[in-house]
Amino acid sequence: MNTQKWLRPLRRILALVVLAAFIIIFSDVRGKLPSAWVGVFTSIQLVPSLLKMILPLSLLSGLFLVLIALTLLSGRVYCSVLCPLGISMDVANRMLRWMPFLRRKARFKKAANYVRYPLLILLLLSLFSTGLFALNWLDPYANFSRMATYLYQPVYIAGSNVLAHAAAHWGVAALQAVPVNPFIPLAFFSALSFLLLVFTLMLFRDRLYCNAICPVGTFLGLLSRFSFFRVQIHKENCSQCGACQQVCKSDCINIKNLTVDTSRCVVCYNCLGACNANAIRYSAQWKISEKAVRQRDPSKRAFLKAGMLFMGAAPLLAEAKGHGANALCFWSRGVALPPGSQSLKHLKDKCIACNLCIASCPTKVLQPAFLEYGFTGMMLPKMDFQKGYCNYECTHCGAVCPTGAILALSAEEKKITQIGKAEFRPGRCIVKTEGTACGSCSEHCPTQAVHMVPYGDNLTLPEVNADICIGCGACEHACPVEDPHPAIFVVPHEVHQKAQLPKVEETTEVKNDHDDFPF
Amino acid sequence: MKRRAFIRTSASVSLATGALFSMGEWHSLLAAETPNLAYDLVAVKNAVPALMFDSGIAALGGMKQYVKPGQRVVIKPNIAWDVPPERGSNTNPELVGQIVKHCMEAGAGEVKVFDHTCDEWTRCYSSSGIGDAVKKHGGSMVNGNDEKEYRSVSIPKGRILKETRVHRLILESDVLINVPVLKNHGGAKLTVSMKNLMGVVWERRPWHSMGLHQCIADFSTFCKPTLNVVDGYRVMKKNGPRGVSEADVAEMKYLILSANMVAADAAAAKIFGIEPADVQYIVLAEQAGLGTAKLDTLNIKRIAL
Structure with a gap:
């Protein structure tokens, strides 16, 4: 009997709370939510929290460090309960149960190190040449948010408008119709392509996006190698039945060697529930495993070295492109930036x-x-x-x-x-x-x-x-x-x-203490 | 059994009368009979808006003169801007609330309030205080910025405005109460009752290019409110119609009630301090035979509180 079966329901409840919050945020087309409430869920996203930390005097600047500490303490909990993209994948995967022909049994697979590490390094390098451009197309939160904006929100608006008009037709004024978002081809098709990419990868190997492409996943994976709490197989109880391996989202349980690749484990706790022998447990690790040390591979180091060199030169390559000519012509006037974005x-x-x-x-x-x-x-x-x-x-x-x-x-x-x-x-x-x-x-x-x-x-x-x-x-x-x-x-x-404040000239007070009318 | 039969019969009878009644009133708005009035116009001054309305409507014989039990009432205040009541850009919320209250007391079946706002509508409805005031007294707010709710109508008496799209509430309601706020307008000089009706049409831009004053007068030949209540409590004297600060506003504490828009607007112009003849749409509406701006020919009740 496994004593840690409660961990998985707990993870699911927390994840569903976060996902529900995001659905509410993107369904708020009538502007009812206080923005502070929205901030609670967006500020705990890794890349935003990092960017916010660089900003001085921000109240939320510590959240990035909290996320790092969380990962070092308990592994990639972020990927399972805070990342809206990851949670959506889990929900979609769960729905696949109703389509047995699409289901697959997981097996141990080698980590796609030759993809994820070079990609992360290239992304870091690109920060110096094209800024956040490349990261923006891969960051899980940004992608989730764009899919929610361009794929989910229009459907929600259409649905709620149909309801609103139906309600109005039957004489109920409970719901008001809202204007439909304009259709932006780039926005729509980029969000759709990303959805298809992630969904295909998910059909093929569940959390493959998170463990091969996602820069946040790769980064947190580097940290979770050293996490204090982790999923471990206890040899003395294990009969190597392989039940845990079959439900693993990250294909990271190696039943032959009785190891769990913590750099890929998203601590979903599926395996704990699958084990009847209490052999796989989420527990504290008192010494850094030799395995983690040995896993460092030389190609990664070479990449890092090359990266360091390149970083030095990168600012020279940075774009020095100007923004719009200063001409006062309608056509060449440039684009207005949102207030607060400074430049x-x-x-x-x-x-x-x-x-x-x-x-x-x-x-x-x-x-x-x-x-x-x-x-x-x-x-x-x-x-x-x-x-x-x-x-x-x-x-x-x-x-x-x-x-x-x-x-x-x-x-x-x-x-x-x-x-x-x-x-x-x-x-x-x-x-x-x-x-x-x-x-x-x-x-x-x-x-x-x-x-x-x-x-x-x-x-x-x-x-x-x-x-x-x-x-x-x-x-x-x-x-x-x-x-x-x-x-x-x-x-x-x-x-x-x-801008200067508008001049305020007091209106000469009209004397109106009499009882006469001007007509 | 007898009692049940009685209930059944009386229920069906009342249902039938209700249905007949509502069908009979269906098109009453556009062909509205002017209620039998002793006064052409009532002007009230020197009190808070709700009190001024109480005495103004009492002088006209009460709201029951205009609203019959079960009728559908639509109120059209000016809610164009996302600013608080102190700025005088929107109609006073206490006044709108009080009108809703009188309509409900007169037995209105429903009271709906809307405006095709300029700023984002949900913010306008809440900042103006009108949203809360209306709900408090049992009325409901309707989105005026939803294109699907507008119906194409032709304006047979229009000189240049022959066709436009109008909010369906204007076409479907039994009673329209127009509640403009009196204020300065950079383009049209003054905005009162007739100008306020621009808030029930969808395409307003063409009005500007076709000729703003003529379009306002043309639309007034089509849409004739049952009653106009002009809010002259806080009057924006300059920088209108949006205004920049409270310094644009003078507390003048007036209220005008009239079934005739030309009369109401002429009186409002006088209060504002300009001659009705200087406001072109008032002149054009008078020429179209919609009423008279010669206030000395009208039967006016003046109440100073």
């Missing part, structure tokens, strides 16, 4: 393209970039004033950003963060061309940087005071002139500036 350099240094900001942007002004930021800036968030404009009071993107790529701004800071300046083209404005009253731009302007001044006979024409403009894009979005471009538009800054 394209800061965004590229910190953003893992998880697109959580895009998924939770209430006005849909945030959209994934294609090549606007250059090749390595693909899928990073940009402001698209065609789709919407940045709500003056809103600070949501910075609040949910798990890496600090978009810094959390207070509402006061956000209101003076100038991401660009509005440019007005009087020659295109309908007040001039059609002689009609409009003022749509000024109407939407939260600071009245765009204000109306008398023009001709009983008309008003927009005028821009760029000092107090924050570049929110409300004027551009609202402008009725479309073809080929609006009469007013935002020219973004490469590095965000500070």
Whole structure:
């Protein structure tokens, strides 16, 4: 009888709590969740926590160290109960039970060291040449988040809108329909390809992605070799029946040699439940096993050495590409960066393209970039004033950003963060061309940087005071002139500036203490 | 057995009357008969919005003059912006709440409130305080930013605006209560009742390029609220319609009630401090025969509290 059978249900409950939290986060299309709550689950993701640690004065900066300590203490618990991608794989794999023809029995397989270590080293090197670009396409959290944004959320919105309309039809106003997300081919197809890749690997060998490709898995695997608690086979009880090996997600139990490869073990505890002899147990290891020491292979060292050399030279290769010409033309104006992202350099240094900001942007002004930021800036968030404009009071993107790529701004800071300046083209404005009253731009302007001044006979024409403009894009979005471009538009800054506060002139108080009416 | 039969009969009778009643009122909104009123316009001043409404509606004979038991009521305040009530950009929430309360007391079957907002709608509904005020008094908020809810209508009397898409609540409800907030508008000079109805249509951009004032007047030939309640409590004097800070706002403590939009807007213009003749859509609406801006020809009740 195995005494540790309770460990697996515990792992499952914790994992399902985390997965449920992520499903709730990406289902929050009506903006009901407090961003602090979202932060609890995104900040415990490894790569975001690392990026956040580099950021000074962050309250959450210690979480990366906590995750390291957790792995050194108890193995790759992260992969089983904190990583939403890993948990999703487990859930999908569990569902395969209903499709017996797709099921397979696990056997011990050699670790794919020749794939995972070189890949990790190449990724580390790429940090110096293309920044986070390569990592972003492999990081499990970023990938999960993008799949949730572009594959799950549209389905959820469609479903809930159908329900909302059905409810409205039957006279219940319990649910409100929400706008459908725009379809972005790059975003959709990249998320779909990743899903297919992971699913295929999973059919083939369960957690193969985690043990061959995933940079987080490989990194934590290096640590978990030395973990204090680990799954171990106790020879005295083992009859080498192989039941544990058959349920292993990582194919890392070698029943012949009675060893468990802790660098691949994701501590799912499946094996504990399979063993009737209490021979495989999750227990403390009092001395570093010789096995772990012996496993170091020379090719890895060579890679590390070459890597060190390359790292020295890498900054020289780093991109020095500028962002948009400073011309004041609509077509060459560049792309506006989300408020709080400071500069394209800061965004590229910190953003893992998880697109959580895009998924939770209430006005849909945030959209994934294609090549606007250059090749390595693909899928990073940009402001698209065609789709919407940045709500003056809103600070949501910075609040949910798990890496600090978009810094959390207070509402006061956000209101003076100038991401660009509005440019007005009087020659295109309908007040001039059609002689009609409009003022749509000024109407939407939260600071009245765009204000109306008398023009001709009983008309008003927009005028821009760029000092107090924050570049929110409300004027551009609202402008009725479309073809080929609006009469007013935002020219973004490469590095965000500070706007002046709008001048506050007290309205001369209208005396109203009498009882007379003006008619 | 007898009692059961009696219950059954009376239930079916009341069901049938209910059905007849609702069918009879189906299209009453657009062909609305003006309730029998002693006054063309009631103006109230010098109190909080809810109190001013209480005395204003009492002077018109109470809400039961406008809302019959079981009727579907839609209230259209201005909820365009994600700003708090102190800024005067949206209609006063206590006023909207009080109107919902009066409608419920008059026996309304349902009271729905919406606006096609400019800023993101959920934030507007909550920041304005209107969402909470409406729910507190038993009304419900409806999303006005859902394109699927808009129906194409033709505007036979429109000069340039011949067709537009209107929220289905406007077409399906029995009573429309228009509750604009009086404020400065950079493009249209002033926004009151007629301008507020831009919040029930889907495509607003073409209105600007076609001719804003004419479109506002044209739409007023189609959509005639049962009652207009103009919130002149906090009046945005400049930087409208969104405003920049509370400094744009003057506490003027007025309220206007009228079934006629031209009269209501003319009186509001006077309160704001400009002549109705300077606001082009008021002039155009008057020309279209929608009412008169000559306030001295109207039967006005003035109440100073």
